[in-house]
Amino acid sequence: xxxxxxxxxxxxxxxxxxxxxxxxxxxxxxxxxxxxxxxxxxxxxxxxxxxxxxxxxxxxxxxxxxxxxxxxxxxxxxxxxxxxxxxxxxxxxxxxxxxxxxxxxxxxxxxxxxxxxxxxxxxxxxxxxxxxxxxxxxxxxxxxxxxxxxxxxxxxxxxxxxxxxxxxxxxxxxxxxxxxxxxxxxxxxxxxxxxxxxxxxxxxxxxxxxxxxxxxxxxxxxxxxxxxxxxxxxxxxxxxxxxxxxxxxxxxxxxxxxxxxxxxxxxxxxxxxxxxxxxxxxxxxxxxxxxxxxxxxxxxxxxxxxxxxxxxxxxxxxxxxxxxxxxxxxxxxxxxxxxxxxxxxxxxxxxxxxxxxxxxxxxxxxxxxxxxxxxxxxxxxxxxxxxxxxxxxxxxxxxxxx
Numbered sequence: 491x492x493x494x495x496x497x498x499x500x501x502x503x504x505x506x507x508x509x510x511x512x513x514x515x516x517x518x519x520x521x522x523x524x525x526x527x528x529x530x531x532x533x534x535x536x537x538x539x540x541x542x543x544x545x546x547x548x549x550x551x552x553x554x555x556x557x558x559x560x561x562x563x564x565x566x567x568x569x570x571x572x573x574x575x576x577x578x579x580x581x582x583x584x585x586x587x588x589x590x591x592x593x594x595x596x597x598x599x600x601x602x603x604x605x606x607x608x609x610x611x612x613x614x615x616x617x618x619x620x621x622x623x624x625x626x627x628x629x630x631x632x633x634x635x636x637x638x639x640x641x642x643x644x645x646x647x648x649x650x651x652x653x654x655x656x657x658x659x660x661x662x663x664x665x666x667x668x669x670x671x672x673x674x675x676x677x678x679x680x681x682x683x684x685x686x687x688x689x690x691x692x693x694x695x696x697x698x699x700x701x702x703x704x705x706x707x708x709x710x711x712x713x714x715x716x717x718x719x720x721x722x723x724x725x726x727x728x729x730x731x732x733x734x735x736x737x738x739x740x741x742x743x744x745x746x747x748x749x750x751x752x753x754x755x756x757x758x759x760x761x762x763x764x765x766x767x768x769x770x771x772x773x774x775x776x777x778x779x780x781x782x783x784x785x786x787x788x789x790x791x792x793x794x795x796x797x798x799x800x801x802x803x804x805x806x807x808x809x810x811x812x813x814x815x816x817x818x819x820x821x822x823x824x825x826x827x828x829x830x831x832x833x834x835x836x837x838x839x840x841x842x843x844x845x846x847x848x849x850x851x852x853x854x855x856x857x858x859x860x861x862x863x864x865x866x867x868x869x870x871x872x873x874x875x876x877x878x879x880x881x882x883x884x885x886x887x888x889x890x891x892x
Contacts, residue, residue, distance in 0.1 A: 493540060495524070495562040497555050500536075501802045502529040507553045508668050509610070511535070516544050518564070523606070525549070525561065528672055534802070535607065542566055607798065609633050611667050669767040680829045683745070685865040688824040689873050693881035694845060696855045698724060701887065716789065721857070722760070722814050723785045725837060728883040730756050730776040731890060733810060736876045740809050742830035743867050750867055759808035759828065760788070762795045769795045770828065772808040816840060822860045832867045835880075836860035857884065 497505075509526035512518060523535040542564035549561050605628055609616050612633065619636050621628035666674065699721070706718045733740040733756050742751045756777040759770040771791035773784060794800050811828045814837045825836040838858040844851035861877045883889045 491566045492545060493542060493564045493566060494560055495539065495564055497527075497557055497559040497561055498536065498539070499557045500527075500529070500534065501806070504554050504556050505529040507549050507551055507555060510547065510549070510551060512544050512547075512562075514544050514547060518542060518544060526668070527555070528668055529802075536561075538564075540564060605630055605633060612637055667767060669769075673768050676829075677826050680826050684827050684829060686824065686827060686862050687865045687870065687873070689861045689863070689870070689877050690822050691859045691861070691877045691881050692856045693859060693884045694854045695721065695840060695857045695884055698884055698887055699840075699855050717785070719781060719785045720788075721816065721840070722812070722837065723781055723788060724887065725814075725835075725880075725884065726758055726760070726773065726776060726784055726788070726812060727781055728880055728887075728890070729758060729810065729812065729835060731883065732876060732880050734777060735879060736872065738868055738872060739833050739863070739876055741832055741867065742809075743832055743864060744830065753809050755809070757807050757809045759805075759811040760791075761811060761813040762792055764796055764798065769800060769805065770808065770811060771795055771800060771804050772806065774807070810834070812837065816857075822858050825860060825862050827862055827864055833861065833863040833873075836862070 505527035506529075507525055508528045511523045511525060518524070518538050518541060520539070520541045521537040524538050525536050527534060527536060544562060545565045546563040547561070548563070549555060549559075555561065606616065608630060609619075614633060614636060616628055616633075619628055619632050622632055702719060702721065702724070710717060737752055738750075740753050740756060742753070743749075744751065755775060757772050757774050758776050759772040761768055761770050771794070773787055773791070776784060779787075791800070791804060794804065808828065808831060810831060811825075811834045813825045813834060815823065816837050816839045819839045821838050823836050823838065825834045827834050836859070838860070840855050840857040842853050843856045845854035845856070846852075859877060859880065861873060863873050
Protein backbone atom coordinates (compact mmCIF):
# COMPACT_ATOMS: atom_id res chain seq x y z
CA UNK A 491 0.00 0.00 0.00
CA UNK A 492 1.28 3.49 -0.89
CA UNK A 493 1.63 5.94 2.01
CA UNK A 494 2.17 9.69 1.64
CA UNK A 495 4.90 11.30 3.76
CA UNK A 496 4.34 15.00 4.36
CA UNK A 497 6.36 17.80 5.94
CA UNK A 498 5.51 17.99 9.67
CA UNK A 499 4.73 21.24 11.49
CA UNK A 500 8.04 22.53 12.92
CA UNK A 501 6.84 26.03 13.69
CA UNK A 502 8.16 27.76 10.55
CA UNK A 503 6.12 29.07 7.63
CA UNK A 504 8.62 27.94 5.00
CA UNK A 505 11.95 26.08 4.97
CA UNK A 506 14.51 25.19 2.33
CA UNK A 507 15.57 21.62 1.56
CA UNK A 508 19.38 21.50 1.90
CA UNK A 509 19.97 17.74 1.95
CA UNK A 510 18.11 14.55 0.97
CA UNK A 511 19.27 11.60 3.07
CA UNK A 512 17.49 8.69 1.32
CA UNK A 513 17.14 7.22 -2.18
CA UNK A 514 14.29 5.68 -4.15
CA UNK A 515 13.84 1.94 -3.33
CA UNK A 516 15.72 2.39 -0.05
CA UNK A 517 14.25 0.70 3.01
CA UNK A 518 13.60 3.15 5.85
CA UNK A 519 13.00 2.66 9.55
CA UNK A 520 10.77 4.84 11.72
CA UNK A 521 12.58 8.02 12.88
CA UNK A 522 15.40 7.54 10.35
CA UNK A 523 16.37 10.90 8.84
CA UNK A 524 14.73 11.68 5.49
CA UNK A 525 15.76 15.26 4.68
CA UNK A 526 17.55 18.20 6.25
CA UNK A 527 15.80 21.57 6.07
CA UNK A 528 17.01 25.06 6.87
CA UNK A 529 14.90 27.84 8.33
CA UNK A 530 15.42 31.00 10.34
CA UNK A 531 18.77 30.61 12.18
CA UNK A 532 18.65 26.82 12.37
CA UNK A 533 18.77 23.61 10.35
CA UNK A 534 17.15 20.36 11.37
CA UNK A 535 16.78 16.76 10.26
CA UNK A 536 13.24 15.59 9.50
CA UNK A 537 12.73 11.96 10.62
CA UNK A 538 10.48 9.39 8.97
CA UNK A 539 7.12 8.95 10.76
CA UNK A 540 6.83 5.36 9.47
CA UNK A 541 8.91 2.46 8.20
CA UNK A 542 8.72 1.44 4.56
CA UNK A 543 10.37 1.58 1.16
CA UNK A 544 10.85 4.88 -0.68
CA UNK A 545 8.74 4.79 -3.85
CA UNK A 546 8.96 8.44 -4.97
CA UNK A 547 10.77 11.61 -3.84
CA UNK A 548 8.84 14.75 -4.75
CA UNK A 549 11.31 17.38 -3.60
CA UNK A 550 14.86 18.34 -4.54
CA UNK A 551 17.65 20.32 -2.90
CA UNK A 552 16.84 24.03 -2.94
CA UNK A 553 13.05 23.58 -2.90
CA UNK A 554 11.03 25.71 -0.46
CA UNK A 555 8.44 23.61 1.37
CA UNK A 556 5.76 24.25 3.99
CA UNK A 557 3.83 22.25 6.57
CA UNK A 558 1.89 19.37 4.92
CA UNK A 559 3.90 19.62 1.67
CA UNK A 560 4.16 16.16 0.09
CA UNK A 561 7.81 15.14 0.20
CA UNK A 562 7.82 11.39 -0.45
CA UNK A 563 5.72 8.31 -1.18
CA UNK A 564 6.42 5.11 0.75
CA UNK A 565 5.46 1.50 0.09
CA UNK A 566 4.33 -0.17 3.30
CA UNK A 567 7.06 -2.32 4.80
CA UNK A 568 7.17 -6.10 4.44
CA UNK A 569 7.84 -8.62 7.22
CA UNK A 570 11.23 -9.66 5.82
CA UNK A 571 12.50 -6.11 6.14
CA UNK A 572 11.21 -5.87 9.72
CA UNK A 573 13.13 -9.03 10.59
CA UNK A 574 16.29 -7.78 8.89
CA UNK A 575 16.12 -4.38 10.57
CA UNK A 576 15.39 -5.50 14.14
CA UNK A 577 17.42 -3.39 16.54
CA UNK A 578 19.47 -4.64 19.49
CA UNK A 579 18.11 -3.92 22.97
CA UNK A 580 20.98 -1.66 23.92
CA UNK A 581 20.12 0.95 21.29
CA UNK A 582 17.99 3.89 22.35
CA UNK A 583 15.30 5.38 20.11
CA UNK A 584 17.74 7.89 18.56
CA UNK A 585 20.45 5.31 17.83
CA UNK A 586 19.27 3.66 14.62
CA UNK A 587 21.08 1.18 12.39
CA UNK A 588 22.21 3.14 9.32
CA UNK A 589 22.42 1.44 5.92
CA UNK A 590 24.44 2.38 2.85
CA UNK A 591 25.00 0.67 -0.48
CA UNK A 592 28.61 -0.24 -1.21
CA UNK A 593 29.67 -2.49 -4.08
CA UNK A 594 26.07 -3.71 -4.43
CA UNK A 595 26.12 -5.08 -0.88
CA UNK A 596 24.30 -3.82 2.20
CA UNK A 597 26.70 -2.33 4.73
CA UNK A 598 25.28 -2.01 8.26
CA UNK A 599 26.68 0.14 11.04
CA UNK A 600 25.47 1.65 14.28
CA UNK A 601 25.61 5.47 14.52
CA UNK A 602 23.45 8.08 16.21
CA UNK A 603 21.90 10.92 14.15
CA UNK A 604 24.43 13.29 15.74
CA UNK A 605 27.37 11.14 14.59
CA UNK A 606 25.92 10.80 11.08
CA UNK A 607 25.40 14.57 10.87
CA UNK A 608 28.96 15.19 12.09
CA UNK A 609 30.30 12.83 9.43
CA UNK A 610 28.30 14.56 6.70
CA UNK A 611 29.61 17.98 7.77
CA UNK A 612 33.18 16.64 7.57
CA UNK A 613 32.52 14.85 4.26
CA UNK A 614 33.43 11.51 5.82
CA UNK A 615 31.93 8.21 4.65
CA UNK A 616 31.03 6.23 7.78
CA UNK A 617 31.69 3.01 5.85
CA UNK A 618 35.41 3.90 6.15
CA UNK A 619 35.34 4.04 9.96
CA UNK A 620 35.65 1.13 12.38
CA UNK A 621 33.45 1.73 15.40
CA UNK A 622 34.92 1.24 18.87
CA UNK A 623 31.62 1.34 20.76
CA UNK A 624 29.52 -1.63 21.87
CA UNK A 625 28.96 -4.03 18.94
CA UNK A 626 31.08 -1.81 16.64
CA UNK A 627 28.96 1.27 17.27
CA UNK A 628 30.60 4.35 15.68
CA UNK A 629 31.25 7.03 18.29
CA UNK A 630 31.93 10.75 17.96
CA UNK A 631 35.52 10.05 18.98
CA UNK A 632 35.92 7.56 16.10
CA UNK A 633 34.90 10.21 13.57
CA UNK A 634 37.22 12.81 15.11
CA UNK A 635 40.15 10.34 15.17
CA UNK A 636 39.55 9.50 11.51
CA UNK A 637 39.51 13.22 10.65
CA UNK A 638 42.73 13.84 12.65
CA UNK A 639 44.51 10.96 10.89
CA UNK A 640 43.36 12.29 7.52
CA UNK A 641 44.72 15.76 8.29
CA UNK A 642 47.99 14.22 9.50
CA UNK A 643 48.40 12.32 6.23
CA UNK A 644 47.66 15.48 4.23
CA UNK A 645 50.31 17.42 6.16
CA UNK A 646 52.88 14.65 5.69
CA UNK A 647 52.19 14.61 1.97
CA UNK A 648 52.60 18.39 1.81
CA UNK A 649 56.00 18.15 3.54
CA UNK A 650 57.23 15.88 0.79
CA UNK A 651 56.41 18.48 -1.89
CA UNK A 652 59.28 20.66 -3.14
CA UNK A 653 58.10 24.25 -2.63
CA UNK A 654 61.09 25.83 -4.42
CA UNK A 655 59.05 25.85 -7.63
CA UNK A 656 55.93 28.04 -7.49
CA UNK A 657 54.12 25.54 -9.73
CA UNK A 658 54.11 23.09 -6.82
CA UNK A 659 52.36 25.46 -4.42
CA UNK A 660 48.90 24.15 -3.67
CA UNK A 661 45.66 25.57 -2.27
CA UNK A 662 42.75 23.86 -0.61
CA UNK A 663 39.16 24.79 -1.35
CA UNK A 664 36.21 23.71 0.79
CA UNK A 665 32.52 24.47 1.12
CA UNK A 666 31.06 26.40 4.02
CA UNK A 667 28.76 24.29 6.17
CA UNK A 668 25.03 24.84 5.78
CA UNK A 669 24.93 26.56 9.18
CA UNK A 670 27.80 28.88 8.21
CA UNK A 671 26.04 29.79 4.95
CA UNK A 672 22.82 30.57 6.77
CA UNK A 673 24.54 32.62 9.48
CA UNK A 674 26.59 34.51 6.89
CA UNK A 675 23.46 35.36 4.92
CA UNK A 676 21.64 36.65 8.01
CA UNK A 677 24.63 38.66 9.26
CA UNK A 678 25.14 40.24 5.85
CA UNK A 679 21.49 41.27 5.64
CA UNK A 680 21.52 42.66 9.18
CA UNK A 681 24.72 44.62 8.58
CA UNK A 682 23.45 46.06 5.29
CA UNK A 683 19.92 46.93 6.49
CA UNK A 684 20.48 48.18 10.04
CA UNK A 685 22.29 51.46 10.81
CA UNK A 686 24.60 50.16 13.52
CA UNK A 687 26.14 52.35 16.20
CA UNK A 688 28.37 50.79 18.88
CA UNK A 689 28.78 52.29 22.35
CA UNK A 690 31.79 51.12 24.38
CA UNK A 691 32.26 51.06 28.13
CA UNK A 692 34.42 49.43 30.79
CA UNK A 693 33.05 48.42 34.17
CA UNK A 694 34.80 47.61 37.45
CA UNK A 695 33.61 44.12 38.47
CA UNK A 696 36.08 43.61 41.32
CA UNK A 697 33.32 43.34 43.95
CA UNK A 698 31.18 41.13 41.74
CA UNK A 699 34.04 38.72 41.02
CA UNK A 700 34.89 38.52 44.73
CA UNK A 701 31.26 37.69 45.55
CA UNK A 702 31.06 35.17 42.67
CA UNK A 703 34.13 33.28 43.86
CA UNK A 704 32.91 33.30 47.46
CA UNK A 705 29.50 31.95 46.44
CA UNK A 706 30.97 29.17 44.27
CA UNK A 707 33.42 28.19 47.03
CA UNK A 708 30.66 27.93 49.64
CA UNK A 709 28.34 26.12 47.23
CA UNK A 710 30.71 23.73 45.43
CA UNK A 711 33.97 23.79 47.39
CA UNK A 712 37.48 24.67 46.17
CA UNK A 713 37.33 22.54 43.03
CA UNK A 714 36.12 24.20 39.85
CA UNK A 715 33.04 22.44 38.47
CA UNK A 716 30.81 22.83 35.45
CA UNK A 717 28.08 24.09 37.78
CA UNK A 718 30.04 27.15 38.89
CA UNK A 719 28.19 30.40 38.31
CA UNK A 720 29.98 32.58 35.75
CA UNK A 721 30.14 36.32 35.20
CA UNK A 722 27.92 35.86 32.13
CA UNK A 723 25.00 34.77 34.33
CA UNK A 724 25.22 38.01 36.34
CA UNK A 725 25.41 40.02 33.12
CA UNK A 726 22.26 38.29 31.84
CA UNK A 727 20.42 39.04 35.09
CA UNK A 728 21.54 42.68 35.06
CA UNK A 729 20.57 43.14 31.40
CA UNK A 730 17.10 41.77 32.13
CA UNK A 731 16.69 44.35 34.90
CA UNK A 732 17.96 47.10 32.59
CA UNK A 733 15.49 46.07 29.86
CA UNK A 734 12.64 46.72 32.31
CA UNK A 735 13.98 50.23 32.97
CA UNK A 736 14.75 50.94 29.29
CA UNK A 737 11.89 49.21 27.41
CA UNK A 738 12.92 50.52 23.97
CA UNK A 739 15.82 48.04 24.06
CA UNK A 740 13.26 45.27 24.61
CA UNK A 741 11.58 45.85 21.27
CA UNK A 742 11.70 44.78 17.64
CA UNK A 743 11.47 46.84 14.46
CA UNK A 744 9.27 45.76 11.56
CA UNK A 745 10.86 46.81 8.28
CA UNK A 746 7.64 46.35 6.29
CA UNK A 747 5.41 48.85 8.10
CA UNK A 748 8.10 50.76 10.02
CA UNK A 749 6.59 50.02 13.42
CA UNK A 750 8.19 49.32 16.80
CA UNK A 751 6.87 46.39 18.81
CA UNK A 752 7.44 46.71 22.57
CA UNK A 753 7.58 43.31 24.24
CA UNK A 754 6.05 42.58 27.64
CA UNK A 755 8.30 39.59 28.21
CA UNK A 756 12.08 39.44 28.55
CA UNK A 757 13.88 36.63 26.68
CA UNK A 758 17.65 36.90 26.24
CA UNK A 759 19.69 34.99 23.68
CA UNK A 760 23.36 34.18 24.11
CA UNK A 761 25.69 33.42 21.21
CA UNK A 762 27.72 30.22 21.47
CA UNK A 763 30.42 28.94 19.10
CA UNK A 764 30.32 25.23 18.24
CA UNK A 765 33.16 24.15 15.92
CA UNK A 766 33.01 27.46 14.02
CA UNK A 767 29.20 27.32 13.79
CA UNK A 768 27.26 29.99 15.69
CA UNK A 769 24.09 29.23 17.63
CA UNK A 770 21.94 31.58 19.72
CA UNK A 771 19.90 29.70 22.36
CA UNK A 772 17.32 31.84 24.16
CA UNK A 773 16.71 32.01 27.92
CA UNK A 774 12.99 32.64 28.48
CA UNK A 775 11.41 35.04 31.02
CA UNK A 776 14.78 35.96 32.51
CA UNK A 777 13.33 38.69 34.75
CA UNK A 778 11.29 36.09 36.69
CA UNK A 779 14.26 33.85 37.57
CA UNK A 780 17.11 34.11 40.05
CA UNK A 781 20.80 33.74 39.28
CA UNK A 782 20.93 30.05 40.22
CA UNK A 783 18.02 29.20 37.93
CA UNK A 784 19.55 31.15 35.05
CA UNK A 785 22.90 29.43 35.57
CA UNK A 786 21.30 25.97 35.37
CA UNK A 787 19.40 26.86 32.20
CA UNK A 788 22.50 28.43 30.64
CA UNK A 789 24.52 25.26 31.26
CA UNK A 790 21.70 23.06 29.94
CA UNK A 791 21.22 25.03 26.70
CA UNK A 792 24.98 25.33 26.14
CA UNK A 793 25.34 21.56 26.37
CA UNK A 794 22.46 21.05 23.94
CA UNK A 795 24.16 23.44 21.52
CA UNK A 796 27.49 21.61 21.74
CA UNK A 797 25.71 18.33 21.00
CA UNK A 798 23.75 20.06 18.20
CA UNK A 799 20.48 19.04 19.82
CA UNK A 800 18.84 22.47 19.99
CA UNK A 801 15.29 22.55 18.68
CA UNK A 802 13.37 25.45 17.21
CA UNK A 803 11.79 26.53 20.51
CA UNK A 804 15.29 26.82 22.06
CA UNK A 805 16.34 29.44 19.48
CA UNK A 806 13.29 31.65 18.91
CA UNK A 807 11.36 34.49 20.60
CA UNK A 808 14.50 36.35 21.69
CA UNK A 809 14.27 40.03 22.69
CA UNK A 810 17.94 40.89 23.19
CA UNK A 811 21.22 39.06 22.52
CA UNK A 812 24.53 38.85 24.41
CA UNK A 813 27.74 37.82 22.64
CA UNK A 814 30.42 36.72 25.10
CA UNK A 815 34.04 36.52 23.89
CA UNK A 816 35.46 36.78 27.41
CA UNK A 817 36.69 33.20 27.39
CA UNK A 818 38.72 33.79 24.23
CA UNK A 819 40.30 37.20 24.67
CA UNK A 820 40.47 40.63 23.09
CA UNK A 821 39.18 44.00 24.24
CA UNK A 822 36.20 45.59 22.49
CA UNK A 823 34.41 44.58 19.30
CA UNK A 824 31.34 45.61 17.30
CA UNK A 825 28.71 42.84 17.47
CA UNK A 826 26.10 42.68 14.69
CA UNK A 827 22.48 43.07 15.75
CA UNK A 828 20.30 39.96 15.58
CA UNK A 829 17.32 41.30 13.59
CA UNK A 830 14.46 41.99 14.32
CA UNK A 831 15.98 42.83 17.71
CA UNK A 832 17.27 46.39 18.07
CA UNK A 833 20.44 45.86 20.12
CA UNK A 834 23.13 43.39 21.15
CA UNK A 835 25.68 43.50 23.99
CA UNK A 836 29.23 42.23 23.49
CA UNK A 837 31.39 41.09 26.42
CA UNK A 838 35.19 40.83 26.14
CA UNK A 839 37.88 39.43 28.42
CA UNK A 840 38.19 41.11 31.82
CA UNK A 841 41.63 42.41 32.85
CA UNK A 842 43.17 43.82 35.99
CA UNK A 843 43.98 47.52 35.46
CA UNK A 844 44.92 50.46 37.69
CA UNK A 845 41.80 52.49 38.55
CA UNK A 846 42.14 56.00 40.06
CA UNK A 847 39.93 56.48 43.13
CA UNK A 848 40.78 60.15 43.65
CA UNK A 849 43.78 59.47 45.85
CA UNK A 850 45.62 56.50 44.40
CA UNK A 851 45.55 53.83 41.72
CA UNK A 852 43.81 50.63 42.84
CA UNK A 853 44.19 47.28 40.96
CA UNK A 854 40.70 46.63 39.59
CA UNK A 855 39.15 43.92 37.44
CA UNK A 856 37.72 45.72 34.41
CA UNK A 857 35.15 44.19 32.04
CA UNK A 858 34.88 45.67 28.49
CA UNK A 859 31.34 46.09 27.13
CA UNK A 860 30.28 46.80 23.53
CA UNK A 861 26.67 47.81 22.88
CA UNK A 862 25.52 47.87 19.25
CA UNK A 863 22.09 49.39 18.64
CA UNK A 864 19.74 50.23 15.78
CA UNK A 865 19.93 54.00 15.35
CA UNK A 866 16.50 54.08 13.67
CA UNK A 867 14.95 53.09 16.99
CA UNK A 868 17.42 54.18 19.68
CA UNK A 869 19.26 57.48 19.95
CA UNK A 870 22.75 57.89 21.37
CA UNK A 871 21.77 59.45 24.69
CA UNK A 872 19.29 56.65 25.46
CA UNK A 873 21.96 54.05 24.62
CA UNK A 874 24.56 55.79 26.79
CA UNK A 875 22.16 55.78 29.76
CA UNK A 876 21.38 52.11 29.18
CA UNK A 877 24.99 50.94 29.20
CA UNK A 878 25.81 53.26 32.13
CA UNK A 879 22.96 51.66 34.09
CA UNK A 880 24.30 48.17 33.30
CA UNK A 881 27.78 49.25 34.41
CA UNK A 882 26.37 50.63 37.66
CA UNK A 883 24.62 47.34 38.50
CA UNK A 884 27.64 45.20 37.62
CA UNK A 885 29.98 47.37 39.68
CA UNK A 886 27.76 46.90 42.75
CA UNK A 887 25.21 44.09 42.52
CA UNK A 888 23.36 45.52 45.55
CA UNK A 889 21.62 47.97 43.22
CA UNK A 890 19.61 45.02 41.85
CA UNK A 891 17.46 44.99 44.99
CA UNK A 892 16.71 48.72 44.90
